[in-house]
Amino acid sequence: MAIVTPARTDLPALPHWETTPDDLPGAIRQVKAALRTRITSSGRSVEDVFAVIEKRVRAQVEQIAAEKARGETVWPVIDYADIAAGTVTADQLARLRQRGCLIVRSHFDRDQALGWDQDIVGYVESNRFFETYRGPGDDFFASVGSRPEIYPIYWSPAQMRARQSDRMARVQAFLNAQWTSQSDGVQWFDPQRDSLYPDRIRRRPEGADSAGLGTHLDPGTLDLWMTQAYQRAFRHLFDGTVEAYDPWDAAYRTAGPQYPGTTMCSAFRTFQGWTALSDMAHDQGVLHTVPIPEAMGYLMLRPLLSDVPDDDMCGVTTNKVFPVSDTRHPLLLEALTGIPDVRAGDSVWWHCDMIHSVAPVQNQKGWGNVMYIPAAPWCPRNERYAAAVREAFITGASPSDFPAENYERDWPDRFQPGDLNQAGRRGLDLD
Numbered sequence: 001m002a003i004v005t006p007a008r009t010d011l012p013a014l015p016h017w018e019t020t021p022d023d024l025p026g027a028i029r030q031v032k033a034a035l036r037t038r039i040t041s042s043g044r045s046v047e048d049v050f051a052v053i054e055k056r057v058r059a060q061v062e063q064i065a066a067e068k069a070r071g072e073t074v075w076p077v078i079d080y081a082d083i084a085a086g087t088v089t090a091d092q093l094a095r096l097r098q099r100g101c102l103i104v105r106s107h108f109d110r111d112q113a114l115g116w117d118q119d120i121v122g123y124v125e126s127n128r129f130f131e132t133y134r135g136p137g138d139d140f141f142a143s144v145g146s147r148p149e150i151y152p153i154y155w156s157p158a159q160m161r162a163r164q165s166d167r168m169a170r171v172q173a174f175l176n177a178q179w180t181s182q183s184d185g186v187q188w189f190d191p192q193r194d195s196l197y198p199d200r201i202r203r204r205p206e207g208a209d210s211a212g213l214g215t216h217l218d219p220g221t222l223d224l225w226m227t228q229a230y231q232r233a234f235r236h237l238f239d240g241t242v243e244a245y246d247p248w249d250a251a252y253r254t255a256g257p258q259y260p261g262t263t264m265c266s267a268f269r270t271f272q273g274w275t276a277l278s279d280m281a282h283d284q285g286v287l288h289t290v291p292i293p294e295a296m297g298y299l300m301l302r303p304l305l306s307d308v309p310d311d312d313m314c315g316v317t318t319n320k321v322f323p324v325s326d327t328r329h330p331l332l333l334e335a336l337t338g339i340p341d342v343r344a345g346d347s348v349w350w351h352c353d354m355i356h357s358v359a360p361v362q363n364q365k366g367w368g369n370v371m372y373i374p375a376a377p378w379c380p381r382n383e384r385y386a387a388a389v390r391e392a393f394i395t396g397a398s399p400s401d402f403p404a405e406n407y408e409r410d411w412p413d414r415f416q417p418g419d420l421n422q423a424g425r426r427g428l429d430l431d
């Protein structure tokens with residue numbers, strides 16, 4: 001069993017807020033001062049600690065630039081067949097952990113994925129979704145025109161079959177195994193059991209113009225610095241042991257609270273992911289990441305440097321996605337890298353702390369269709385959310401992490417409890 005170094009108890013304690021503080025600028029000032037004091041009490045300066053992370057990140061940025069210059073594919077690619085057969089090589093595994101993202105080739109048969117795409121079209125058309133669509137329920141994925149690109153649809157047979165499939169479970173377990181899920185006598189999550197986190201669908205048609213999505217990350221906002229659980233999860237950054245910071249350590253990450261927000265994810269995800277339901281070329285407005293898991297350490301420490309005002313966390317605040325900017329993080333953005341061409345049935349995965357964006361596209365060639373399915377292993381946090389998911393599944397409502405648009409409540413052909421297999425029942429905690 002792995003031994004994870006506990007937080008040092010000989011250093012000044014940090015103030016923490018288990019719910020969103022009323023006075024955000026005041027709380028930011030307070031926690032930043034306390035974090036700086038804690039770091040200096042460990043015998044190191046904030047600048048020294050930041051320099052350690054910056055050096056680690058810079059080495060990766062330079063390596064990525066060299067790979068691009070040589071025309072190599074930066075994103076790791078592994079065949080589903082190798083995951084299923086247990087024949088993924090040590091080199092491939094090392095590459096996955098170095099880059100923190102992955103393409104799984106032929107995760108599903110191409111015809112299966114294209115069939116699911118058509119099933120979804122049939123599902124929404126037969127239920128008159130386009131006639132009744134009321135416009136975007138949030139401003140995060142706002143679409144132009146009357147037809148959405150993001151469908152707030154959660155309970156189609158196609159989505160649920162993919163979520164509860166053996167093929168999905170194998171890949172999720174493989175990805176979960178890249179993390180340290182057990183340490184100091186605690187099992188932080190169960191790598192073999194997924195919680196079937198329900199998310200939406202994107203169908204972006206041929207000819208579409210899209211502005212894309214700016215660089216951001218999804219694991220949280222101010223709670224990352226302000227709740228006790230996250231302060232412990234990121235303990236090495238703040239207690240003089242920055243060299244021990246490990247982006248794959250799940251300790252303290254899977255039970256704590258998250259500040260509410262319009263674009264929140266209540267679940268702990270080892271990886272975010274989607275499965276391609278159409279072929280997509282690399283230059284057609286696709287997903288990009290900064291494929292450096294340690295970049296999270298950089299993002300967490302950057303606001304503590306002296307050029308950032310005391311009440312500013314480099315622009316991070318509640319109810320807004322965590323921004324990554326040219327002003328504060330130019331080094332990181334140098335490494336922004338798009339996925340290679342994918343085919344329907346391939347799946348795409350990125351570490352939950354990873355910076356990502358969606359490139360803009362004009363007059364898109366071909367469709368851009370995906371089904372969002374992450375790896376969200378069983379843990380206290382996901383067990384709590386599963387209760388809400390179960391209720392939404394049974395009533396056909398939108399899950400509580402999403403706007404309450406509730407389109408599918410009266411749709412007769414949505415996936416039914418009797419259609420669940422064992423993985424589906426376990427994921428919803430119905431067994």
Ligand SMILES: [Fe+2]
Pocket residue numbers: 216217218356
């Ligand atoms: Fe995101």
